[in-house]
Amino acid sequence: MTNLQNCLDTVSIYVFTYAKYNNGSLYGKWFNLSNYSNYDELLEAMKELHKDEHDPEFMLQDYENCSFFEKLGLIGESYLSNGIFEIAKQINDSSYNIEVFEAYVDCIGKIDFQSIYDGIMNYYMGEYSDNEIFAQYILEENIPESLPDFIYIDWESTSRNLMYDYFESNGHYFKS
Numbered sequence: 067m068t069n070l071q072n073c074l075d076t077v078s079i080y081v082f083t084y085a086k087y088n089n090g091s092l093y094g095k096w097f098n099l100s101n102y103s104n105y106d107e108l109l110e111a112m113k114e115l116h117k118d119e120h121d122p123e124f125m126l127q128d129y130e131n132c133s134f135f136e137k138l139g140l141i142g143e144s145y146l147s148n149g150i151f152e153i154a155k156q157i158n159d160s161s162y163n164i165e166v167f168e169a170y171v172d173c174i175g176k177i178d179f180q181s182i183y184d185g186i187m188n189y190y191m192g193e194y195s196d197n198e199i200f201a202q203y204i205l206e207e208n209i210p211e212s213l214p215d216f217i218y219i220d221w222e223s224t225s226r227n228l229m230y231d232y233f234e235s236n237g238h239y240f241k242s
Contacts, residue, residue, distance in 0.1 A: 073132060073154050073164045074100035079146055080128040081112050085119055094127065105148040134168045137176055153179050162186060166193075169238035191232065191239040200232070200239050201225035 075098065082094030095115050102108040116122040126144045140147040157164055160183070170186050171177075194200040198221040205224070233242050 073134075073157055074098075074151075077131040077135060077141065077150070078129065079126050079141070081115070081124050081126055083116050083119055083122045084125050085123065086116075087125055092127070094125075099150070099154075102151075104151045108151075132164055132168070134164055134171065137168075137171055138179060139176075156183060160186070162190065165236065166190060166238055169235035170240060172235035173233040173240060185240070189241040191241060193237045194239060195237060197225035197229055197234065198222055200234070201228045204228065 077099040078096050079099070080094055080096050082092055086093050097108060097111065099108065102111065112124055113122065116124075126146055129141055129143075129146075131141050135141045135150055135153075138153070140150045140153065156179070157167060166186060167182060170182055170190070174182075174185065191200070191204070194203065201221055201224050205228070209219075231242055233240050
């Protein structure tokens with residue numbers, strides 16, 4: 067299963083039309099975005115569902131999604147950006163899963179997707195269970211293998227100082 071499928075498997079929208087709503091009907095359907103290869107294909111499926119209307123004005127009544135898309139403003143109440151498929155494709159084409167992208171946004175805040183993508187490509191350090199293990203990984207290559215036994219490294223203090231130059235979210239580490 068690709069990252070694109072994993073990411074879009076969680077994104078569903080409930081679509082009906084303003085005309086139906088104004089006439090007292092909530093007739094619509096849940097659409098899972100992973101069932102469509104692009105926005106135009108989704109739009110065609112929505113039109114097919116509401117083919118009883120000449121020019122349906124779609125209304126997104128509800129949605130379920132991965133929080134990353136919501137944080138970027140790609141999905142919201144009555145809104146779905148046609149760019150959601152392209153961004154999901156870029157995530158899929160990268161060597162990282164959606165959790166890395168979510169962690170980066172948690173660390174730096176909401177910015178445009180290209181800056182997020184570039185930041186991950188340049189600053190992602192990997193996933194570690196805690197700061198001490200991360201510090202050991204980062205610093206071990208600089209520590210000689212033949213240290214005397216009486217030298218003790220306080221990894222807790224070392225990691226605390228090292229983390230001034232890095233940030234972390236959900237076990238994902240990035241250079242700052």
